[in-house]
Amino acid sequence: MVNQLIPIVAASLLLMPVAGLGQSNKQVVNYLDIPGPIVFQKKNYRLIWSSHPDASLYKQEYLVAGDGFPNYKSMITIDFVIAVAGVDDAVQTKLRELDQLKNTLDVNYEVIGNAATGEKIIDCLLGQTAQNDAKSIYEHDVYRFKAVTAKSGQKGILLYALSSRAYGNDIKPFLTRLKTERKTLITDVARAPIPDITIKK
Numbered sequence: 001m002v003n004q005l006i007p008i009v010a011a012s013l014l015l016m017p018v019a020g021l022g023q024s025n026k027q028v029v030n031y032l033d034i035p036g037p038i039v040f041q042k043k044n045y046r047l048i049w050s051s052h053p054d055a056s057l058y059k060q061e062y063l064v065a066g067d068g069f070p071n072y073k074s075m076i077t078i079d080f081v082i083a084v085a086g087v088d089d090a091v092q093t094k095l096r097e098l099d100q101l102k103n104t105l106d107v108n109y110e111v112i113g114n115a116a117t118g119e120k121i122i123d124c125l126l127g128q129t130a131q132n133d134a135k136s137i138y139e140h141d142v143y144r145f146k147a148v149t150a151k152s153g154q155k156g157i158l159l160y161a162l163s164s165r166a167y168g169n170d171i172k173p174f175l176t177r178l179k180t181e182r183k184t185l186i187t188d189v190a191r192a193p194i195p196d197i198t199i200k201k
Contacts, residue, residue, distance in 0.1 A: 031058045032150075033198040038062050038076055040162065041188055045076045056082040056156075058199065071167060079159040080150070080197055087145045090157045091120045094143065098124060112186065119146045123186055125178070127171070134168040140178055142189040151198040158197070162189050 029050050030036075037044035045062035049069070052058050062076040063069075081090075091111060101107050109124040122145075127138035144160040162185065166174030 030060070031199065032060055032078065032080060033200060034060065034078065034195045036062075038195070040076060040192060043074075071165075073165055075163045077159065077161040077163065078195070079161075080148075080156055082154045082156040084155070085157070087118060087120050087147055087157060090145050090159075091122060094122060098126070101126065114190065117146070119144060119190075121145070121186060121190060123182070136168055136171055138166050138171045138174060140164045140182070140185070142186055144189050146194055148194065148197070151196050154199055158194065160189065160192060160194060
């Protein structure tokens, strides 16, 4: 059943923009019926992009006002995959993906477990240094995996992720700030309210 989880964990928010795919301009659909905006660290994140690429996977991406694709600075993603496998399977699949990225990117990660809730977090820093410094990019991701049951009855894995980015000359100060802000970001993601989701049929 691990294969059912590949779409949610393989759809890393880093991969699409770094690969130059970008987001489409099609109408945004709130597939998960999540009330907005999502508030994180007193900032309002609004639904900007969504996708339902197959019968089991739903993806929604949120940005603050003034931010945009592909060069966003901060993004929240909420993914839901209908599956019978558990959090550990989702995390292991994501870790295999990150290990593969080490062939082309600087990748460092840590797995943090919450025994009381069964949730797990992957704290990840990855980057790409280009010959042209202006095209270099570093990204800090906090992936929170939780087993949930949608209000509409479907069981699966929900991914709540915060992605923070810096580009070119902004990378060095970004990494410096991250040394002091990283623990707070992880804690705030771990404590963020997980929205109830309803899949509309």
